[in-house]
Amino acid sequence: MAIAELGHFGVFCNDLERSTIFYRDVLGLTVTDEDANLGMRFFSARPQFEHHEFQLVEGRVTAEDTKLIQQISFRVNHLTELIEMYGRLVDNDVLLDLVVTHGNAFGIYFFDPEGNRCEVYWQTGLPARQPFLAAVDLNEPIDKLLAENAALVEQYGRTGYLQPGLVKNLIPDATEA
Helix, strand or coil: CCCCCCCCCCEEEEHHHHHHHHHHCCCCCCEEECCCCCCEEEEEECCCCCCCCCEEEEEECCCCCCCCCEEEEEECCCCCHHHHHHHHHHHCCCEEEEECCCCEEEEEEEEECCCCEEEEEECCCCCCCEEEEECCCCCCCHHHHHHHHHHHHHHCCCCEEECCCCHHHHHCCCCCC
16 A cells, blocks of 8 residues: 555644635645534635645644744746746735745745745756755746756756755754855
8 A cells, every 4th residue: 555645634723714814825726625613624726626635723832933834835837937936926916935946947936924934945856966956036037947956956956956045944953054
């Protein structure tokens, strides 16, 4: 027996409506079901294929600064979609953390209304040992982004790469080499 794929995950939240607005209106997920009495709402990026991939449940009982989730990641199919998502996040004043390449993917890290770190990423198709982390500017032309990423992967793809100063964003207690 083997796991076929990640099916869905649920996150407790303090404010179901505020979080729903974020995941539905900013990230573009579809609300597929809900139970108002139980305080839960189900979301999917592919509702025609998967009833839900993500669930919010009201009733978070931890302190605001408690670290529960390292990140929640969502994949897009095209670099142009990632760039569009970057614009949407900026337009909605979402707190951005990092905009990076992992060599094998470009990622935008940001925080949802409950303070959970999220990522939207696009896979480049290039192999790169992880961790691999370098800042990128999604305002640059696509050809330039791809060329610079390919050069980084050529240089560091076998060993991994950590641009100084970025590791602390993803792992606050990490020490940088």
